[in-house]
Amino acid sequence: MIIYDISMTIEKDMGVYKNLEEKRPIIKFERKIPKDSINESSLSMNLHTGTHIDAPYHVDDSGATIDQIDLNKLITKCRVLDLTKVVDSITKEDLMGKKIQPGEFLLLKTRNSFTEEFESDFVYVEKSGAEYLAEKQIIGVAIDSFGIERTQPDHDTHKILFSKGITIIEGVRLKEIEESEYLMCALPLKIKGVDGAPARIVLIKDLK
Amino acid sequence: MIIYDISMTIEKDMGVYKNLEEKRPIIKFERKIPKDSINESSLSMNLHTGTHIDAPYHVDDSGATIDQIDLNKLITKCRVLDLTKVVDSITKEDLMGKKIQPGEFLLLKTRNSFTEEFESDFVYVEKSGAEYLAEKQIIGVAIDSFGIERTQPDHDTHKILFSKGITIIEGVRLKEIEESEYLMCALPLKIKGVDGAPARIVLIKDLK
Numbered sequence: 001m002i003i004y005d006i007s008m009t010i011e012k013d014m015g016v017y018k019n020l021e022e023k024r025p026i027i028k029f030e031r032k033i034p035k036d037s038i039n040e041s042s043l044s045m046n047l048h049t050g051t052h053i054d055a056p057y058h059v060d061d062s063g064a065t066i067d068q069i070d071l072n073k074l075i076t077k078c079r080v081l082d083l084t085k086v087v088d089s090i091t092k093e094d095l096m097g098k099k100i101q102p103g104e105f106l107l108l109k110t111r112n113s114f115t116e117e118f119e120s121d122f123v124y125v126e127k128s129g130a131e132y133l134a135e136k137q138i139i140g141v142a143i144d145s146f147g148i149e150r151t152q153p154d155h156d157t158h159k160i161l162f163s164k165g166i167t168i169i170e171g172v173r174l175k176e177i178e179e180s181e182y183l184m185c186a187l188p189l190k191i192k193g194v195d196g197a198p199a200r201i202v203l204i205k206d207l208k
Numbered sequence: 209m210i211i212y213d214i215s216m217t218i219e220k221d222m223g224v225y226k227n228l229e230e231k232r233p234i235i236k237f238e239r240k241i242p243k244d245s246i247n248e249s250s251l252s253m254n255l256h257t258g259t260h261i262d263a264p265y266h267v268d269d270s271g272a273t274i275d276q277i278d279l280n281k282l283i284t285k286c287r288v289l290d291l292t293k294v295v296d297s298i299t300k301e302d303l304m305g306k307k308i309q310p311g312e313f314l315l316l317k318t319r320n321s322f323t324e325e326f327e328s329d330f331v332y333v334e335k336s337g338a339e340y341l342a343e344k345q346i347i348g349v350a351i352d353s354f355g356i357e358r359t360q361p362d363h364d365t366h367k368i369l370f371s372k373g374i375t376i377i378e379g380v381r382l383k384e385i386e387e388s389e390y391l392m393c394a395l396p397l398k399i400k401g402v403d404g405a406p407a408r409i410v411l412i413k414d415l416k
Contacts, residue, residue, distance in 0.1 A: 011400035039403040044252040187408035192219035195247040200395035
């Protein structure tokens with residue numbers, strides 16, 4: 001069995017959306033050896049920092065919250081698509097040759113996977129790409145950027161995908177991952193009533 | 209495929225160790241529809257609140273931190289043991305009839321699974337029980353209590369288990385889970401250099 005960990009490490013100096021200070025995690029000791037008998041830390045973080053899963057409630061007050069997402073959609077076969085040659089955004093044309101089938105969970109590997117820093121021109125899924133994925137009836141999509149959309153004031157990409165029940169994962173790390181099929185386990189924290197949650201996500205080959 | 213989610217829900221009023229206020233999670237909106245165009249929340253929590261995995265660094269400054277734990281130990285076959293008749297603590301005697309084999313990951317189901325509240329007399333793993341598990345060379349153990357030990361100033365249970373490389377999971381919920389074998393996926397947040405991390409944990413039957 002080979003396990004590929006495609007999660008970002010949560011740490012003070014990690015890349016965060018637009019490099020905003022308030023998006024950085026704060027990790028601190030609450031108790032510390034030797035003063036206390038144990039080390040015990042706490043974490044404060046924006047729920048959309050690092051590798052995370054968006055809930056429809058992120059863009060729609062009437063949408064499902066993260067604790068309502070069916071885990072059958074997150075423990076599933078998946079396929080990594082190599083889109084590393086895309087320069088700006090992923091359009092319908094970029095996806096058309098990929099033989100996408102209904103029921104697939106797709107992970108989009110782009111040039112984003114080759115930097116840990118936030119870059120303002122990161123590759124995202126453009127509206128025509130989102131429409132094409134929706135039309136193809138995939139069950140979920142993950143991207144290796146800090147966001148699946150960029151400068152879309154109406155959040156078209158999120159809304160098009162969510163309207164078809166498609167799960168959205170942001171911030172996966174795919175540098176070492178080849179275009180292929182895998183078993184994915186994407187497990188977000190079960191937080192009541194919120195718009196998203198950080199997740200640990202792995203791809204598995206030859207499960208045993 | 210059947211997925212059993214054995215994770216606690218993270219919310220303001222959840223049960224926490226000794227009912228300490230500082231152990232309660234704080235969830236708050238950073239942005240909110242309609243004032244903002246999206247809902248976006250943040251979370252502050254002690255890393256040992258809710259369902260979580262302890263790292264050896266929790267009790268030993270030279271121990272491994274949570275980001276160093278091998279995921280092969282957390283995505284593994286496992287077995288749930290029914291110990292619901294144990295009144296006070298799990299001793300060697302309680303475990304001796306369970307035919308424990310080297311390499312097993314065990315989940316200990318006790319009366320703790322039948323309450324969501326913190327109870328000061330929760331069932332834990334007593335020193336002789338920990339020594340027996342270590343002797344049997346298991347790879348990990350999960351318990352349905354807020355802690356695997358109780359009033360052990362020297363943290364014997366943690367230290368005995370960690371000294372043999374045994375992974376410790378606390379706060380799983382096993383009320384609905386029968387004594388049987390399962391595939392477990394226990395995925396903690398990948399936080400750099402800390403003593404533990406909240407995790408989403410599932411048991412799976414008939415993976416496909």
